Amino acid sequence: MNKEFVPYEEALALKELGFDKPCLGYFIGGQLFITSDTVYNSTEIRVCTAPTFSQAFRLFREKYKLHYSIDYECSQHDHKWGYNYTIYNYNQVVKTNEEYIQSNPIAPAGEWVYETHEEAELACLKKLIEIANEQQ
């Protein structure tokens, strides 16, 4: 079940980016504790809530207008399936003039980077944090 929660380092970064929703868990110095939905972020430096990945991605959609997809793709070389991510930055978009970031921008269509959905999800989250930090 711990797969549901973002890792400690990303949870701290989300706190700095203004994440303030109630969570099912919290971290103290990197250790995860599960609780009810009444936990909010603290001003303590090493204490932070543990958002689920869904909550984290919702923050980026709603506060930073950064949207994502975890894409499932089939390699054209060996026909194995894997994952990429794409981030869409609506702040930069004027109608159909899209600006987006892909996990593997130089690869041919269909080539993927991540073997599991979870790997792609974490990589995508790290990139979203990086972009949001740049925006601030």
Next chain:
Amino acid sequence: MDIEFVPSEEALALKELGFNEPCFGVFPEGSKLVKINGEPRNWNDNVINGETTSTPTFSQAFRWFRDKHNLHAVIMSKITPSNTTVYYIYKGKIEKDWNNCFESYEQAELDCLRKLIEIAKAQNP
């Protein structure tokens, strides 16, 4: 936080499909969602828990479809003048390309879950 959890109807459908994992949420029979403190539990084991239903998060439900049914959902915010969200479901190939457009990610997520349930039921009648 309730937005993280699948609705009761879908939680029950997942139970009927064999979903049997520990969850942070539970629907006691005829009641509202209850979120639990501490370690997650499998509430679908009715021998112990009576008519309770484990209530997964959307992430957990989608992971279960990937792992158990090889059904992969991709939810995508589409950059169009209307800024809609769409989804696709793959099983080795694109399972079906529905004409689906939703105003919010959450609406697309719920509709996608319902479609996954429908496909899994059709594959395992």
